[in-house]
Amino acid sequence: MSRQSPFGHPFLLGFDEIEQALDRVAKATSDGYPPYNIERLARANNVPERLRITLAVAGFTREQLEVTLEENQLVIRGRQVxxxxxxxxxxxxxxxxxxxxxxxxxxxxxxxxxxxNGLLSIDLARPEAERIVRKISIATTDDA
Structure with a gap:
């Protein structure tokens, strides 16, 4: 029995990458370590809305932690010897x-x-969606 994708609807075009990302997230296994929070920081002054990921990494030094951006994936690694x-x-x-x-x-x-204080915080800027309305001209072709 095959799984029916919510992105298989004929009105949803070009969402293949989102479907693949959801599949990747669903298959990811995690042991829950280290625990983390994700919070939304409201817009303030001229600073846009942000997200903050905070991981509890007590016992790790800055040299034992690595934060990388690999394509669209934020990867945090900790290595203690x-x-x-x-x-x-x-x-x-x-x-x-x-x-x-x-x-x-x-x-x-x-x-x-x-x-x-044993907490690694990573701030992310959430881009503001630009509202674009564009009129598409309709061409006329006469077959006669």
Whole structure:
């Protein structure tokens, strides 16, 4: 039995990339680490509306974190190396690695990243949609 796509409607033309992106997101598996928030920051003064992704990365230094933009995908990676010189009597904080990816809409701009108090914040600018109305002329062809 095949899955019926919501983008298969005849009035929705050219949405193939969105359908592929949704399929990719649905197949992505995540262990939930590190936890994160996504918040909307309202327009203020001359600053456009923004989105902020905040990840809880306690124990990671700036050098152990990497934020990259790969096509339309924001990828955050964390790599901690296990220090073999230390002898633990109890080890409740493991050295871990993670990768978390966010698929961004066309036009989204990464403004910057900040690490403070174990929280990595990444600000994104949401582009303003331009309202364009264009009149299309209708050509007449006579078959007679």
């Amino acid at each position: 296990d220090d073999k010189t230390r002898h633990f009597l109890h080890r409740g904080i493991a050295a871990r690695q993670f990768q978390r990816a966010f698929l961004l809409a066309d036009g989204m701009e990464v403004l910057g990243a900040d690490l403070s």
